[in-house]
Amino acid sequence: MMQSLRSILKNKRLRYGAYAATLTASLLCGLVILNMIVQQIPLKIDLTKNRLFSLSEQTRKILTELEEPVTLYALYPAGEEETSILEILQEYDRIGPSVDLKIIDPDLNPGLLARFAGEGEKVESGSIIVEGDTRFRVIPYMELYDIRYNPQGHPQVTGIQVEPRVSQAINYVSSGYNPKIYELSGHGEYSLGEYGIESMLRAESYEIESLNLLRSDEVPADASVLLVSSPKYEISDEELRKIYEYVENGGRMIVMVDFIGDPSPGGRAILQSYGLEIGEGFIMEADASRYVRSPLFVAPELMDHGITEPLVDNNLDVITPNAVPLVQTGRKPRSVDLTPLLSTTARAWSRTDRENSSLLLQETDLPGPHIIAWTVERKKYIDGDPPAFRVVAVGNSIFLGSIPPYGQIKGNIDFFLSALSWLSEGKERVSIRAKSFYRSPLRLTAFQLYLYAGIIIILIPATLLVCGTIVWIRRRHL
Known part of the structure; x- marks a missing residue:
């Protein structure tokens, strides 16, 4: 045996x-x-293209510099937590030494909700409450997502807003600062409400007020930005003087003009003071890759600048329908720098004959390239220099509204928000944008298609077959 x-x-x-x-x-x-x-x-490693679950450097800086404790209350009934939102909030808790995250069941804590609810209001489930020592802010559930409306008025979720909203709220409860936009009125200007973006800006922590300089002695000192949106009528010399004084003393301003017969007479007077002139006619683009639907709906090239950088990073286009060119006059103050933001291609032209409906270049048209948006900036280098100021000039304003058949264009809104952030730079402004859910489709050339097909269908199976055969032959004699 x-x-x-x-x-x-x-x-x-x-x-x-x-x-x-x-x-x-x-x-x-x-x-x-x-x-x-x-x-x-x-x-954890965030492998999403847009880093959906990672915090930006600006948020990390805010969290590490916090000098007072901040509590984040995430209101979710047991078993109904939003995993994607909680993962981001947990990053705040992990990175911020002064941040404490608490997940609260609203059904079991009605007293807590009552403490943060305004008179006649209700704090809904799914909301986030950010509380500091003396201030707090409630972020409703719907504000945690980037929502756009299509031409039929139906909402579409295009991105996630958790980081912008929470970081702005932390900045507010710790500093008490809210940027304020004053909209110039009295000359037929468009309002932010007419563009349909006022509520969105308020959710971004902006305060918005109308300003009639005929009834006001000056632009208020608490103005973060003065918005001049396509004034259709002349602005009086006295009003212009008040605007110039505000800017010269370190103010920030956005001037938008449209083609309305005589292009925005009020806007023309303001821009001339900074070396810009509204060009003749309206812009048409011949490069099919730089317009949508019609040569009138120009998708300008984004020039290299801090304002356009977030759009380039997220592969977003700005669409400017019926834009007008803004031209340098050569009469700008020596201390002022002009930088282009949006430009057409060299194949574009400006149509000067408004009666001519041809989509082709005409003899009377002015060839491109044309600049649609500029920044005007005076920097302060040493003590004794005049105060620094910033101005953004755009040869279009209707791009902020709904553009049929697309509705509101995300790139247009982000461009405006990025411009506001750049203007408010150095004033405790959070400039974080929503992170898009958009996924770029995979585009393969015919060669790449055949190459990958050959690798997957032929090469890999053949390699496995050869290796298997070799192993079988060797083991057959064991």
Whole structure:
């Protein structure tokens, strides 16, 4: 019997089989142990293209510089937590030494909700409450997502707004600062409400007020930005003087003009003071890659600037229907710098004959390229220099509204918000944008298609077949 046992143990196939079984069992045990160890390590890697679950450098700076405790209350009934939102909030809790995240069941804590609800208001489930020492802000559930409306008026979720909203709220409860936009009125200007973006700006922590300079002695000192939106009538010399004084003393301003017969007479007077003139006619683009639907709906090239950088990073276009060119006059103050933001291609032209409906270049047209938007900036380098100021000039204003058949264009809104952030730079302004859910489709050339098909359909199966055959031949004689 011992001899038969020895002969069995000397059997090569049995030994190799036992060796293989032992190796397989050891490998499985090792993988189980490794998995248990990895689960204990709080390491997460955000592999989403737009870094949906990662915090920006500006937010990290805000969190590390917090000098007072901030509590984040996430209001979710048990079992109904939004995982995607909680993962972002947990990053605030992890990175911010002064931030404490609490997940609260609103049904079990009505007293807490009553403390933060305004008179006649209700704090809804899914909302986030940001509380500091003396201030708090409630972020409603719907404001945590970037929502745009299509031409039929139906809402579409295009991105996530958790980081912009929460970081703005933390900035507010810790500093008390809210930027304020004054809209010039009295000359037929469009309002932010008419563009349909006033509520969105208020959700971005902006305060908005109308300003009639005929009834006001000056632009108020608490103005973060003065908005001059396509004035259709002349602005009086006295009003212009008040605007110039505000800007010269370090003010920030956005001037938008449209083609309305005589292009925005009020806007013309303001722009001339900073070396810009409203060009003749309206812009048409011949490069099919730089317009949508019609040559009149120009998608200008984004020039290199801090305002356009977020749009370039997120692959967003600005669409400017019936835009007018803004031209340098050569009469700007020596201390002022002009920088182009939006430009047509060299194939564009400006149509000067408004009666001519041709979509082709005419003899009377002015060839491009044409600049649609500029920044005007005076920097302060040393003590004794005049105060620094910033102005953004855009040869279009209707781009902020709904553009049929697309509705509101995300790139247009983000361009405006980025301009506001640039103007407010250095004034405790949070300039974080929503993170888009948009996923760029994979586009393959015919060569790439055949190459990948050959690798997947032929090369990989053939390699596996050859390796399997070699192993079988070697093991056949064991």
